[in-house]
Amino acid sequence: MLQAIIIDDEAHCRDRLSALIEAHLSEKLTLLGTCKTVAEGIATIKEQKPDLIFLDIQIDDRIGFEVIEAFEKIDFQVIFTTAHDQYALQALRCSALDYLLKPIDIDDLLVAVEKAEFQKHKQKKLENLENLIYNLGAGNRDKKIAIPTVNGFSFVNTTEIIRCESNVNYTTLFFTNKPKMTVAKTLKEFEEMLTPYGFFRVHNSHLINLDFIQAYNKGKTGVVKLIDGSEIDVSSRRKDDFMRAIGSL
8 A cells, every 4th residue: 555645735736636546546545645835745754754745846936846855865756746748857857756737637647656556566576685685694694684664674683582473464573682573574484584593483473592591391392481581382293393402502
């Protein structure tokens, strides 16, 4: 789902574009808000961090390009809106995703948003690839892994991770020296990433750092106690492999 804002000084233009989005693009695009000045637009982008902005080229006595120039790093896509076709070439030279002539035609809008979706998907694949490349080489980088966050990546030393706990498609990481972190990755993904660094999956929902085991109590399955005080069951089908793993420490 793309998140977008509209920057346009004319109320009827903001209203028309908002209505088109609500009527035809509600499943693909969330409108975070509308702005009527360059300054308001810049502030809203910094605060809301949208994926996409619909930017009027002429805003009162200023031009929309000033919004773009206010950012050293452009991490959002731009679709310019204009009533004057002569601005189109300048918009494209600014590497805009697309431009729309006013009054905006719904078919043109749908095509422009489809381009934005494609570009976002392409960027996500690139970020995943960069993350994979980093993590594949983590053994040569002091055992650090890249963990995706809302704003990018957080680089964490594996020796700081006590355990990972699954919650369906999310995983919560518990650390020795910082607050826990919940990440939109499955425990299986972390298992593949961390097993080479002394981690063992003792249960469907728990992956632990073997270096942080404080005690192990035998039983039908067994319970492992970690340095953070947590006590975790070892599943019966993983018990033999677990005993071999701790026996090799």
